Amino acid sequence: MSKFFRLATALLLLIQVSGWSQTLPSPKEHFGFNIGDDYHLATYTQTEAYFKKLATSDRTKLVDIGMTEEGRHQYMLIVSSPENIKKLDRFKEISQKLARAEGLSEEQARALANEGKAIVWIDGGLHATETVGTHQLIETAWQLVSKKDPETLRILDNVVILLTHANPDGQELVSNWYMREPKPEKRTLDHLPRLYQKYVGHDNNRDFFIMNMKESQNIGRQLFVEWIPQIMYNHHQRGPAGSVLAGPPYRDPFNYVFDPMMVTGIDALGAAMINRLNAENKPGFTRLGGSVFSTWYNGGLRTTTHFHNMIGLLTEIIGGPTPENIPVVPQRLIPNGNTPFPVTPQKWHFKQSIDYSLSLNYATLDYAARHHDEVLYNIYRMGKNSIDRGSNDYWTLSPKRIDAINQSFMADQKKTPGAAASTTPDLYGFLPRGGGVPQKYYDTIMKAPVLRDPRGFIVTANQPDFGTATKFINALIKTGIQVQEATADFTVAGKKYPAGSYIVKTDQAFRPHILDMFEPQDHPNDFQYPGGPPVRPYDAAGWTLAYQMNVKFDRILDGFDGPFKKLPYGELQSPKGHIDATSGAGYVLSAKANNSFIAVNDLLQSGVEVYRLPAGASAKTAIESGSFFIPASAKAKTALDKASKELGVDVISLAKRPSGALVKVAPMRIALWDTYGGSMPSGWVRWLMEQYHFPIKQIYAQDIDAGDLKKKYDVIVFVTRAIPAPGNAGGRGESEFFMSREPKAEELPAEYRPWVGRITSEKSIPQLKKFLEAGGNVVTIGTSTNLAYHLNLPVKNALVEMTNSGAERPLPGEKYYIPGSILQVTLDSTQQATWGMPTYTDVYFDASPVFKIAPDAIAKGTIKPLAWFSTDKPLRSGWAWGQSYLRDGVAAFMAPVGAGKLFAFGPEITFRAQAQGTFKLLFNQLYTNSVSQ
Template sequence: MLLLAAVASLALPAYASAAPMADAAAITTPKQALGHDLGEDYFLASYRQLQTYWKSLDAQSDRAQLVEIGKTSEGRPQYMMVVSSPENLKALDRYRDIAAKLAKGEVSEAEARKLAGEGKAVVWIDGGLHASEVEPAQALMLAVYRAVTDNDAEWLRILDDTVILFAQVNPDGQDLLADWYMRNPDPKQRVAGASTIPDPRAQTPQLYHKYIGHDNNRDFYMSAQAESTNINKVLFRQWFPQIVYNHHQTGPTGSVVFMPPFRDPFNYNYDPLIMTELSEAGAAMHSRLVAEGKPGSTMRSGATYSTWFNGSLRTISYFHNAIGILTEIIGNPTPMPLPLVARNQLPRNDLPSPVAPQTWHLSQSIDYSLSMNRSLLDYASRNRERLLFNIWKMGANQIEAGSKDSWTITSHDIERLEVAAKGKPTPPQGGIDPALYAQVLRDPAKRDARAYVIPADQADFPTAVKFLNALIKTGVTVQKANAPFTAGGKTYPAGSFVVLTAQAYRPQVLDMFEPQDHPQDFEYPGGPPVRPYDTTGYTLAFQMGVTFDRVLEGVSGPFTPISDLIAPPPAKVSGSGAAGWLVSHRLNDSFILANRLTKAGQKVYWVDGASSAEGQDLGTGALWIPATPKAKAIVETAAAQLGVPAYAQGSAPTARLVQVKTPRVALADVYGGSMPSGWTRWLLEQFEFPYTVVYPQRLDAGNLAKAFDVLVLPESVGIEAQGIERRRRGPGQPKPEDIPAKYRSWLGAITAETTGPQIAAFLKAGGAVVAVGDSTGVADMLKVSVTNPLTETVDGKVKPLPGTKFYIPGSVVSARLDTRAPLAWGMAADTPMFFDSSPVFRIDPTAKGIKPIGTFATKTPLMSGWAFGQERLEGTTAVVDACVGKGHLFLMGPEVNQRGQSHAAFKLLFNGLYLGAAPDANPCQ
């Protein structure tokens, strides 16, 4: 031990004393803890085993400190292991404080250089986010063991220069997948999902996150779920790492692993220094693998990943001036074939070292992951001071940009510049007239906002507060006005909120308020579109229906920064009338109030007409709550806790009153889980709607009207809408005998032959069906007289328009609503909706009992994202109310509840639920 220490000190004298060697013999090995080696064929460790093992390592090693960062959706503790040299761990608060000061960009350059010289690079390394991608969670466990036992000179240097945050980011999923894989006592019969040969037996019965499955990596700017909230708190409010490494699986076919650099386009909002540092880090990782004789790493064109979208764990980092790393690696505890792909045997810039076809083992993938971890940590160590200074520099750049006139240039600005240059002479130096730069690209009317003001007097202020909390969860600084103030020539009331762009996280601010302007991205002129990594338009302020003003000049006033999440400001129960209370239907949280009242046995009505109280316009469909002592207590609590104002009246409204009752909701799902169904479960719970999850076998059994008032058919439960591109499906369903008996009733499919007649009978008896997205294909089952106009007939078959004619891969568009219809009560006439290759409708003009509720009224409905051929939407119908017998079929083509974000459109779903239990509100017969 002493000899080894002496050798290490000769090699790296500056680091040996700071990071003394660990006594590896005193630390429990994975095999001692688990009975298996990590990466061993036919074995997966669970999160229960991970947390027990990490607690042992925490107790045994002076390099490790175990931290609980919060609870998961299922209530498990979510752990992060902090690893560094023992000396660094003793000064951990100091290094965290340095990281925070530099990331916020608020110190002087001289102070930043001093802090960068003193600080330690902070690197986040995770695993397990997508639990069916089993390799990252297993590699994470071994990485922590190696981190506390490796004693080579390079590692001792890394420990001295860095603070490493190792985190399991989906504990619930790891337990589910490990238990599912290990349930078979015969190891050779165990199958896992991340394989080139999908096996239905690997399909877990439910999603590998309690609510949202794979979409747990789409929630990071919204922070709706517990885990993303925990992670964002560590990344952007506590530790501020300069590098965020998010491990995933599986790699592109014919290669081993994809890693950055990524393909274009990158998002125009973040600092360009991110892109250069990202390329540096990616190059270091590729070089390490090649040097170690680990072939098969690919980049850029090797896969579809880009850096445009904000919502995933690594991409949100770019909007916070941190390097976000994604790797996608192959691997399976059941040995798998690595297939031969001809083009991947020819070396090229994006695949410098091809890999031979072979039988691949999980242990090989873990070896790659450990090498990639170390290469990134070596990069962080060697560039420690520069990384720390550069995160300050990017933050300072953003503060400066938000403090003066600035412009964000997009591809459409360049198109305008080229149009302006047409017909003008070419300057002697080439190019186009430089005067056009100022005229087009520096148009004063198009400059970036200096601030965004969210007024307190908007129609649904509690929802605006939820939006602000999403910003705060991601580290954005929000300020509250303590008194009235003026900005941009307009006066705002006290209690309004201000988000200044002169802050380090300005890219995140812009991305949440401004429309995403995604370029027209085609393989070649006139060719097919290049499919984006994820959605192209998602502006959260639009999706949530928040009223805000862009202020182009500097703003100051009686503002106080908000230090933590905001509670909705208490509302008033005003008036002295004793008959009851009026509550506006415009507030989403009014549905929570209604659900609490009906659950308590209190009566609630909708007013069929316009209402006002104390000079406030309450809109159509306001809630009328007759006075009782119990109702009074519930109304007062909602006003105080939810911010829902109520107006006491001396008499009941004279307009027709429609009593609403607690709807008995059936929510469709399928074996393996539908993510939209899971999001809908989460949403119903947030707004306190009771529901029952039903599977195809229950629907096929019929007699639905006896148990339910309304059936919700969310996106992706196996119904195909006419002319809609088939969504990607999983490996299929297992045989009943291959799964435990308790899950067999979940098997089956919604079919026109068996399920269709039962849904028809339910509707004819007076039930309601809310169908969203591709599930609107139920209209075809029921022979409702609507068609999809965005189709063409090819060889006698109806097909969606090709992407060369129409393409909206995930964007925010505006729909015109008939707010006189009960389904749209409380909504804005022009409402943002999320459109992702969604169905739209044309109603047969001769059909009776079918009404358009939402239509696309212009040739340019796009609000945010990418919409090629958007003019084809003009005159089409987005939302339909169709009578089928006594019941209503509500067809909602756009995803009105997409990923828990589209608060502006939630009322379509919620109104549909209540109308299912209130047939008198909108009678079909």
Template sequence: MLRKKTCLLAMLLLALFSNAQNIPTPKEHFGFNIGDNYQLATYTQTEAYVKKVAAASDRAKLVDIGKTEEGRSQFMMIITSPANQKKLDRYKEISRRLAHAEDLTDEQARALAAEGKTVVWIDGGLHATEVVGAHQLIEIIYQLTSRKDAETMRILDNVIVLCTHANPDGQELVSNWYMRNPAPEKRSTSQLPRLYEKYAGHDNNRDFFMMNLRETQNINRQLYIEWLPQIMYNHHQTGPPGAVVAGPPFRDPFNYAFDPGIISGLDAVGATMSNRLNLEGKPGYTQRAGSNYSTWYNGGLRTTTYFHNMIGLLTEIIGGPTPQDIPLVPQRLIPSGATNYPVLPQKWYFRNSIDYSVSMNYAVLDYAARNSDLLLYNMYKMGRNSIERGSKDYWTLSPKKIAEIEQLNKNEQQRNGTTAAPQRPGGGGGFGGGGVPMKFYDSVLKNASLRDPRGYILPSDQPDFPTAVRFVNALIRTGVLVHKASAKFTVGGKEYPEGSYVIKTNQAFRPHVMDLMEPQDHPNDFLYPGGPPVAPYDAAGWTLAYSMGIRYDRFLDDFTGPFERIPYGELQSAKAPALPTASAGYILNSQSNASYTAANDLLKEGVEVFRVQEAVAGTNAAIGSFFVPASAKAKSIVEKSAAENGLQVGTIAKRPVSLKKIAPSRIALWDTYGGSMPSGWVRFIMEQYHYPVEVIYPKDIDTGGLRAKYDVIIFVDGAIPAPPSVLAGGRGGFGGGGFGGGASDNIPDEFKRMQGRISADKSIPQLKKFMEEGGDIVTIGSSTNLAYHLNLPVSNALVEMVNGQEQRLPGEKYYIPGSILRVSIDSTEQAAWGMNAQADVYFDASPVFNIAPDANAKGAVKPIAWFPNAKPLRSGWAWGQAYLQNGVAAFVANVGQGKLYAFGPEITFRAQTHGTFKLLFNELYTTAPVVGKK
């Protein structure tokens, strides 16, 4: 009897096991095959499917990596062999140890590489209208969990695949929007009603060094803290016209900050991908000069990986559920190094794109399986290279240093009256020509003052320390090793307080540290000598420490102190000291962004708040600081806000003499149907700093009655086009759609509708009336065109005379894509309270003005920020920057009883430019008349 029961139990277990391995097909779950025409899956359906697969397969483990901005669960499916699933913790540990490259001998590293498994990241759905990405993710999950062929089994044995959904909210919105039409042929993903990421839309792929967004934080924790994969593959759309897919290797320039092993690694994996497609008879793969994608920019999902010694792959493929045509582009029909196997014009179907994506996934995974130990060891080796470079005197090669060597050589030739023979690329080696004397190399690349820093110190007594902590957390979230001082210390003759942060460059992710703390030096990149500039893939310069306004000291020699190592991934918070008893009241320093949050919290609860009109000697009350009269209620709110935000609150024994009482403004923020990304980022900032804001649309403006509802209206870049008369004369007018940095990846159609949303005949008169009645308007970027609509006495500073007429400067003479420039600030102006005399601003082909002399003299138009010299570039690329000298970057103008604030630079860019947020915040309060001493 017992034996019979045992047999029955065994049969039952076998049946259960067999059922558990019966992976549901996509058609069984969704009702259609992935890639069927006119069919898209929602995220709700996708999440239900991957849960079914995880329950049925011993190859799969489903992980919830965090909540999205709309509250959905963001999944990652870990796929590998059942044997590997049992040892995931061990393989994760190996991947981490090799990536950090600490405390390992070369022999130990090779042993770990032999023991470990390659970790490969495959994502989809980041840009939700690029629907191939999310759907190929479904298909590859199904194929990896169901197929039993030799290649799949080899992959499962040697690779751990992290299949990660990058934007659940976006897939839900886009798929529902597409499928809403019952007639399949009329379905479309265009004209979405809102952004497909709550705040950022397409800009969600520009957030990976800042990590404002929850989805970005979730992803980066897996990439840089938990798993540290050797390869990551980021799926996008759409391919260049006349091709099917653009992929690695990519065009120049590549960023000189990261290890050259990244570029050779991209060459190797890219060759594998294109070769597989070629041999499978799948034409249309283009690379290098065949597309516009480079490896220069940091901040994208795949590009940030380069600064962490990971091989980051990007493909941009055509296709969608509605069939389309591959157009005829004759130049692409001749095989070349960029396009080995041209595709002919033809009808293209969704399933074609899914099949190509699966083939490329398998190419990457097969390469990873066959080269597992090599990939693991190579990541370690690149990390060791970084540690060694940060442990000794090292000079990073950059365009400016090379130009300096060439100039020194040229200067000597001119002095001697000689001219060197022209040198061909590569020098020597059969080209018949020598080189530049080594003394010039030594004068630059052995110049001790030009070597790379060994480390940085962020003092804890800087006025806006909470923002410095935000910066430190941005580094920590990307796996950077940070130390904190446990006591005061002295370096280089300067004393630093306890709690200061220390960032050394002798670490594996040194490239990321250098990239966010040192200036970018983008090469001069022109289509041909004397020709037009070639736009960067995104920004040319982005040094985060600059744009956030962080105060830090850089040291060229190593230093020590009472430094405690912060565990990888452990986020920091600025600690606020115990709040002292105030006799007259509390001072919230205007130099700290956190003070504005505290002021907003106080105003919300009905507590009196004033702004200091003059700095108070002997206190931390800088001009524009907030004064809060002492009371039990005030103390409770200030104490809570200080604790949450790490704000240093001062007290004052005597009420300041000159004060203005403030109240919260009724704030309106322009947006457009379908969503403006710059507007979305400002919404995010307003929420973070506790400003109540109402989003309005053009029809709300055109309806009128604005002053009865609002005190201030914000117009971001892309809201207000230039008047036709101004554009026709070439005298002014600034473009802009808010995409930033000359971004060249394919912007979805719904975001191209931003131009011309404000009408000259309906909207402008209402805005003028609003200001005349006492309302204020803040304009940013191209929306400063409002000044031209109002006929203010300002003009475009970036023009030249051609045949007696003003024309805008051509790109051959002046070109500044997204870069960081330095301006002078009039910090006595209310708009600039809390700012220093100089500031770093994000400048993206931004407006620059001349103010009519009489208008300036009479105070009708006052400059807030300007370019004081001919070399304002701090980071990036500024061709012809001398044209900026004396140009006005920001001004305030009286319009009736109200004011127009015009900020040419992107002061709120991607919610990254914390150093210039105050230029917006200061306009967001209403004030009463000055009250005297009490």
């Protein structure tokens, strides 16, 4: 080769490299400002365009992971070395094999760990008003794609990084809202007009064990089915006042189903993060008891990964496009284990938060690069531990088990006078120094055969609402759980089960998540000090999804097998319905099946007549009260064929028309309350109504105050925190949660002005009373049952005590405290309002209202109790301190008001669209019902 030719070739390569670099603009060149510049935010439209430019690099691959609820593309930018990018399929395969740990020997796992690359997930923007998250994602992508320093190159060689935008719709809304003001100093994030996720806003981070939202489904598939990263980092805001950020490790309690390596893995990453900040002279990292964040709750983007053996990281940082001040918080200025390097009060700029976030990302990635084989092996080890625990007799330690050991020991001690005093455990269950409990008390509890963990669960196909049970199974499948289906009838432990039943065994890597979805949570009694007030959980204390969805299942304690086929990972199931082939006078749909309401709404929309059966009917099997009867017609048969195939409903054919009175069903004009800025509970119900094909209209306080409500609507639904308490009537006001700092209408764009306002006793309540008296119905949920007090109905708050002065006051937290948990209530299932419900059901209860009703009001029919607490121990899952106070308290009632009806449901019957076992308590109230022959 001639010297000239070599020179020409080198020059050509230089030109190509130069041209390539020009196709990768810096953020300043693309957006027109640096990421972190004060008073500037990027929209998602701009960000999407930038990611597509970065995708031309040989260090990247841009993946469209699905559509958002508003119809945008949601992207994940994969970044690694050019060599790794060519072999992404292999590294994904290795990650899946190690995470699932199926059939791998120790030697095989070590070999795969050595071959593979650490998979690290970094997201941003889930909560769109937390603007650091989206912007650190942009800057991180640029740095990883453009930098050539040794650390970056080492990271790219050893790590595959999944940079994922968690909420495209929210970034577009928030950034446009902020940037609409032409003068930078006047820009503000305040008074966002609606939720930054179409339906659920901030609750998009409470959706990850059921994945109702499209964004959750997109993310969940990448996390739990496709990539299964060993480390995931979820960026959030806002840090505790007086600090810059809160991060790992987190405060107790952590969930008892976790593998301890997951907990200590968080510790290791937390140490790497805080050490890097300290080395870079970046103070203000708060951890452990310095913040409210724990690892108890499932359902969050970060926390659900904990139940899958992933090192899930969360940081909550201060900052935003508008500069702010770090306030003086004296107690945070003293170095301690929570905050070893306090930050001093100062003015804080957006760029500082971006710089901190980059340091935290690089700390995480550097750890993964240096320990890539270790993190890969460790997720295998945790998965293998889970398989072993699910394959053998195993007992999970929890507070109720420890209480049982102590109680057994103390019961024997009381038989010996004087012995108990020296060996009485303290509040936390610890014995005095030198004390101890003999081994037999441990063995009695922790080796009792009936108390061991189950080997699996059977979700039988012949349960009343198998369609909802299939939705539960799909929730498991979306989170990467291995599910099996019975191909023929089978028998386990003497009980026969039909073909089509689902089997979920616990001898699999994600066993912690399986137990968490089927078994009750046992939250410890957590108080600030002995006898003091309770420490509020970060979110719910109990949430067992099988309970919330009223799924019928059996816990199997011994190993079992049968004619089972393993379903492919991630393959969702369709419910399997049945329709009688015989023709007759008509068809029946069960009121027990949620999907029956979809079928009915579709029938009504197509003009088919539908009736309800107040007394049920006789057929091959007994037909319960409230079931739907559809007279035979060709149009009905076609629609029901479709419903059976697509919705999984069972359609029963009747040879003759049912005798007795029938109740004709017609669609109601349904109004759903909402407010400026958006109500998350209302958003969940709006989504729910769309899924079940109920037509609704959102209304606001101004619509209610305008009056003439009965001319427009038949029923108005008020979710929790809509209706405030009237003075000292005994209800708990929550409307200020949404109404505080309410904007002035004249300051808003005209399209949003009709949304401003709140429900008031002066204007709104009189209109609601007129609506009821004119024959309208009102459904209230949670604290909006305060309406009963406004209407002076004969009900009182059941959870009060008398003071020394003879006045009533709410029970203090030291005596009674029930954060979000699952309780059991007794139902009057003969009432039209409760058709399709069992006599006992689980409800989601979050410090919910409980009522005491005057006996004569019940006798006269002024109030009809629908649900109540019939025992002093209704707790099913979570934490209920002082639950005995609930006994005989009324949880739900119906009260006639003029020609209309008020329905009051204290529990959260539509909670986050998870509480599917109680959806019917809302659905039953959404039809007009007139008696017909």
